[in-house]
Amino acid sequence: MSKTEEFNNILNAIRNTSPLVHNITNYVVMNNTANALLAVGASPVMAHAVEEVEDIVSISSSLVINMGTLSEKWIDAMILSAKKAKALNKPFVFDPVGVGASKFRSETAQQIINAAVPNVIRGNASEIMALAQLTNSAKGVDSTELSDAAVEAAQKLSKELNNTVVISGATDYIVTGDNISKVTDGSALMPKVTGMGCTATSIIGACIAVNQDYHTTATVGMEIMGQAGNLAEKSAAGPGSFQMHFLDALHQLK
Ligand SMILES: Nc1ncnc2c1ncn2[C@@H]1O[C@H](COP(=O)(O)OP(=O)(O)OP(=O)(O)O)[C@@H](O)[C@H]1O
Ligand SMILES: Cc1ncsc1CCO
Numbered sequence: 001m002s003k004t005e006e007f008n009n010i011l012n013a014i015r016n017t018s019p020l021v022h023n024i025t026n027y028v029v030m031n032n033t034a035n036a037l038l039a040v041g042a043s044p045v046m047a048h049a050v051e052e053v054e055d056i057v058s059i060s061s062s063l064v065i066n067m068g069t070l071s072e073k074w075i076d077a078m079i080l081s082a083k084k085a086k087a088l089n090k091p092f093v094f095d096p097v098g099v100g101a102s103k104f105r106s107e108t109a110q111q112i113i114n115a116a117v118p119n120v121i122r123g124n125a126s127e128i129m130a131l132a133q134l135t136n137s138a139k140g141v142d143s144t145e146l147s148d149a150a151v152e153a154a155q156k157l158s159k160e161l162n163n164t165v166v167i168s169g170a171t172d173y174i175v176t177g178d179n180i181s182k183v184t185d186g187s188a189l190m191p192k193v194t195g196m197g198c199t200a201t202s203i204i205g206a207c208i209a210v211n212q213d214y215h216t217t218a219t220v221g222m223e224i225m226g227q228a229g230n231l232a233e234k235s236a237a238g239p240g241s242f243q244m245h246f247l248d249a250l251h252q253l254k
């Protein structure tokens with residue numbers, strides 16, 4: 001199947017089936033990511049109470065865990081829901097926001113991965129490098145280039161966990177073992193709006209809900225972000241209007 005066919009199939013499947021995507025995400029981006037999921041055609045639910053997360057996982061088509069604004073109860077909910085997703089074979093994507101910035105975040109990321117290996121992990125280059133160091137007993141990354149070092153780290157992680165690892169940035173790298181895809185679409189205004197990375201993770205959540213070829217679906221997720229970014233940039237005057245036009249672009253994507 002061509003890249004365009006894959007893109008169309010996955011986007012159409014999201015629009016035709018409106019998969020329920022369960023998000024445990026951070027206070028900063030909850031509204032943005034829920035709106036982005038609606039705009040792309042999915043159905044978001046944000047739920048983080050320990051009393052209900054297992055029920056919500058059970059009725060959802062995929063799970064997104066984002067550790068942006070952690071606290072103890074939320075971590076309990078993340079672990080419960082990750083285990084439930086694994087037990088029910090529900091696709092699960094993890095965003096290790098700020099891993100490496102504090103001991104608390106690093107320990108939490110490790111705990112979540114230990115509870116259930118995410119089918120896809122999406123982070124920026126420094127997060128993916130920090131995560132690879134956590135799970136990795138070997139020392140040092142030889143490359144001097146940040147992106148090369150991050151890709152090497154992603155490959156190590158992906159091979160260790162037997163999953164797909166996405167590094168976002170001006171160029172996105174989607175890494176599944178030795179299989180590496182790149183997405184170069186997108187706008188320089190994207191890192192000027194908070195939570196575009198979190199949005200990327202939730203969009204991947206919508207894609208993996210409809211197709212479990214994780215390398216392909218994660219790549220299509222980043223391609224959706226990139227193409228919507230290209231479109232939004234045409235009408236945006238700055239980060240504020242970009243954010244609005246980005247939602248419209250997700251809705252208008254062909
Ligand atoms: N310079 C850039 N040019 C084009 N696209 C970019 C650029 N930087 C980031 N992006 C895109 O922006 C989105 C978010 O990626 P980024 O790496 O900024 O995430 P992040 O650091 O996790 O963000 P946040 O933590 O604010 O959610 C991705 O879709 C990525 O492709
Ligand atoms: C700014 C910020 N701080 C914690 S989570 C978050 C949203 C982007 O990841």
Ligand SMILES: [Mg+2]
Pocket residue numbers: 097098123124197198
């Ligand atoms: Mg992020």
